[in-house]
Amino acid sequence: xxxVRIAVLVSGGGTNLQTLIDAIEKGDINGRIEAVISDxxxxxxxxxxxxxxxxxxxxxxxxxxxxxxxxxxxxxxELIVLAGFLSILDRELVKAYEGRIINIHPSLIxxxxxxxxxxxxxxxxxxxYGVKVSGATxxxxxxxxxxxxxxxxESVPVYIEDTIETLAARxxxxxxxxxxxxVGLFCEGRLCIVGRKVNILKKEV
Amino acid sequence: xxxVRIAVLVSGGGTNLQTLIDAIEKGDINGRIEAVISDxxxxxxxxxxxxxxxxxxxxxxxxxxxxxxxxxxxxxxELIVLAGFLSILDRELVKAYEGRIINIHPSLIxxxxxxxxxxxxxxxxxxxYGVKVSGATxxxxxxxxxxxxxxxxESVPVYIEDTIETLAARxxxxxxxxxxxxVGLFCEGRLCIVGRKVNILKKEV
Numbered sequence: 001x002x003x004v005r006i007a008v009l010v011s012g013g014g015t016n017l018q019t020l021i022d023a024i025e026k027g028d029i030n031g032r033i034e035a036v037i038s039d040x041x042x043x044x045x046x047x048x049x050x051x052x053x054x055x056x057x058x059x060x061x062x063x064x065x066x067x068x069x070x071x072x073x074x075x076x077x078e079l080i081v082l083a084g085f086l087s088i089l090d091r092e093l094v095k096a097y098e099g100r101i102i103n104i105h106p107s108l109i110x111x112x113x114x115x116x117x118x119x120x121x122x123x124x125x126x127x128x129y130g131v132k133v134s135g136a137t138x139x140x141x142x143x144x145x146x147x148x149x150x151x152x153x154e155s156v157p158v159y160i161e162d163t164i165e166t167l168a169a170r171x172x173x174x175x176x177x178x179x180x181x182x183v184g185l186f187c188e189g190r191l192c193i194v195g196r197k198v199n200i201l202k203k204e205v
Numbered sequence: 206x207x208x209v210r211i212a213v214l215v216s217g218g219g220t221n222l223q224t225l226i227d228a229i230e231k232g233d234i235n236g237r238i239e240a241v242i243s244d245x246x247x248x249x250x251x252x253x254x255x256x257x258x259x260x261x262x263x264x265x266x267x268x269x270x271x272x273x274x275x276x277x278x279x280x281x282x283e284l285i286v287l288a289g290f291l292s293i294l295d296r297e298l299v300k301a302y303e304g305r306i307i308n309i310h311p312s313l314i315x316x317x318x319x320x321x322x323x324x325x326x327x328x329x330x331x332x333x334y335g336v337k338v339s340g341a342t343x344x345x346x347x348x349x350x351x352x353x354x355x356x357x358x359e360s361v362p363v364y365i366e367d368t369i370e371t372l373a374a375r376x377x378x379x380x381x382x383x384x385x386x387x388v389g390l391f392c393e394g395r396l397c398i399v400g401r402k403v404n405i406l407k408k409e410v
Contacts (some may be wrong), residue, residue: 006338108338108360111316130402133313135338153337155313155360160404197335199365 004031009085013044016083023180031187101141108135113146138182209236214290219250221288228385235394306346313340318351343387
């Protein structure tokens with residue numbers, strides 16, 4: 001089976017990227033990461049890519065509009081995975097890759113998502129609100145912020161003694177499970193978007 | 206130990222009321238339901254009350270402002286439980302019973318809550334959004350709608366084949382667990398509100 005050509009876009013350390021690399025090396029995902037692209041020159045994610053002989057590309061934040069889509073097209077990318085990517089994607093790019101961009105968000109969408117909710121701010125908002133349950137969401141990207149069709153979600157408990165750090169760590173464990181799972185399903189052609197819902201097709205036997 | 210005097214306010218059939226009655230009869234809650242009050246004359250919840258020798262009170266929706274608080278005070282009610290009560294409580298009553306009104310909501314607040322989200326509308330919104338996880342929330346009532354401090358939450362999975370009915374039934378099972386648990390904790394004096402957070406104190410040995 002031909003492998004799906006993946007680009008992973010990351011702004012930071014890239015632990016979610018690492019779980020994808022590991023899952024692919026184990027043969028769990030029918031895909032290949034053709035490039036890791038970052039809007040931060042010093043992002044450790046770029047180092048991770050090099051260590052695994054994956055093309056590492058830095059694109060300045062101000063040049064993303066101009067250079068990102070051509071770079072993806074040049075590499076014949078079929079799936080874009082946002083693994084902690086903080087820049088906003090152009091409307092044109094989102095349209096060109098409709099139903100083929102996957103994002104991970106560290107809350108149970110629609111709670112604590114949308115503009116301004118990224119990274120630690122998500123967990124701070126959850127703790128400030130006083131929820132007893134949070135979680136992670138993997139979803140397709142549409143033209144809104146965190147508003148696209150949801151692929152997978154899983155909850156975690158929130159404890160009274162939690163800090164941003166302890167909650168983030170608990171949610172991250174779930175992220176590390178859900179993101180490779182969702183990318184794997186995509187690469188097997190098992191994700192079917194129907195309106196706002198994502199139907200996960202049974203594995204063909 | 207003196208039993209906490211409880212009033213349960215219900216608009217409908219009252220399956221959540223029934224779980225409270227059962228838990229109290231089993232001795233799991235250190236409380237006593239002094240009255241079941243409904244804003245619907247034909248509510249089956251009133252029948253349930255009578256069957257268990259609990260005072261059943263009907264107050265016309267238009268006379269709630271005038272008659273509900275005096276009725277509660279006459280009975281020396283210490284805890285109000287909203288178990289599917291569709292009328293809005295007066296600001297005066299909410300203030301008089303601050304930290305002593307418990308509500309159950311059939312979603313993971315802050316998702317699918319607030320004005321207009323009640324009963325089946327909550328589940329319809331969750332299904333329309335395409336979430337993969339929903340749940341139930343028990344919270345204290347403040348002057349907003351579904352905005353008070355959260356006591357307990359628990360998630361349930363949402364399946365692609367779910368209808369409003371199947372999702373409602375799955376969430377209701379969790380409601381039937383969380384509401385008696387929260388009322389039990391309150392009656393043992395183990396719920397401590399700190400700002401927006403509810404600290405559940407350990408059981409004294």
